[in-house]
Structure formats: structure tokens, C-alpha cells
Amino acid sequence: MDDRTTVxxxxxxxxxxxxxxxLLESDDDIAVVGEAGDSESAVELAASLKPHVVLLDVEIPGDEATTTVSRIQAASPRSEVIILSIYDGPYLVQSLLARNIRGYLLKTVRRAELLAAVRTARTDHDRVMLVISRESLVQVQPNAANPLSARELQVLELVAEALSNGQVASRMNLTESTVKRHLRNVFLKLGAVSRVDAVNKAVAASLIKPPSIPHQP
Structure with a gap:
């Protein structure tokens, strides 16, 4: 019987x-059973192969990383997801940890740490391995009462008033790219998938007041 950890x-x-x-197959107890280059293929292969572990980069083409993780977990409940990426922004780490990933490793991780994370994901379901920057590690504990910064709340309040990104940028004297960055952080922190979803979740959590007019998606 083949008892190798499949990846x-x-x-x-x-x-x-x-x-x-x-690198992984240099050890006899690990077998790579599939490879994917985008989120859609990842979900399809996870569903068909049911690997023990999925090593996932957050910047692949397709869905957002949080969405990809949720879809993989739904397609193959036994598969444990470990993030392996060059990017470890604290908001992204927080959002993915909330989706019960089993590890978040920077691609600068040592071979021994990677192999240990893969084996641990299968054998110890209570342990999460983090190999990230010190700055991100300090910030991964969210403020449960209000995870959004003052600037993010201001952006979301204006979004709730049906203002476009350009209008929000003008009102706040910011660039449109900065507004988009703030919104991305809001989405990650609240686990939102759209502007409307972010506003609704913020209202439900009493982070902002309900909009007085309909907002745009």
C-alpha cells in the first residue's frame, strides 16, 4: 500500500x-501527483486527485487566493492547503488563516522547513506553520472589534454612498490606485467578494452606518 503524502x-x-x-520527491515519503498553473485547474485537479496537501501560490491567474482556497476545500475536503509565495502581506495572511490553511511559507523557506510543513499538514491537524517576515508576523493578529483602519473605513463609507473609485479618490485627495489598494485590503479583512458585499458586512458588524442611498456593485 502506498502511504506517501500526495501533493x-x-x-x-x-x-x-x-x-x-x-525537491519534494527527493524524500521517498512524498509524491507530487499533479501540477496546475491557474486557479481553475487547481480546483479541478484537487477534485479529481484528492491530494493530502496543496501547495498554492497566491498570485496565480484566476480567482483571488482566498476564493481559490475555499473552492479547493469544497472540492477536496481532505486536502490541506499550504501557501507558498513571495508575498506575505499581513492582511492576506490574516484572511487565509481565517480559511483554515495549514501553513503560510515564503518561497525563501529552507528545504527542511518546507518538508516539515508538508508532513505536518497531513499528520497534525492542530498545527499551522508560518514562515513569514517579522513585520507581517507582528500584524497577523487582527483587531476583532474593528479590523479596518480609519482610512479604510473612510473609503468604505464613501463606497457605500455609491461613489466610484475615481470619485472616492477625488473626495479624499488620493490616487485611484491607492483607493483600489484600500478596497483590496477591506475585501481581504472582511472576507468580501465585492463592493456591495463589503458594505453589507461592514454594516452588519456596525463598522459603518447603513447607506442612505443604493450603492453600486
């Missing part, structure tokens, strides 16, 4: 996938 690698760089596969 699905999800990364849009084929050279990185090849190197990672070679």
Missing part, C-alpha cells in the same frame, strides 16, 4: 514547479 503544486511558473517537484 498538488499550484504555481504559474513551470520552472519553479519542476524544481519544487524535484
Amino acid at each position: 498538488l503544486i499550484v504555481d504559474d511558473h513551470s520552472l519553479f514547479r519542476e524544481g519544487l517537484k524535484e
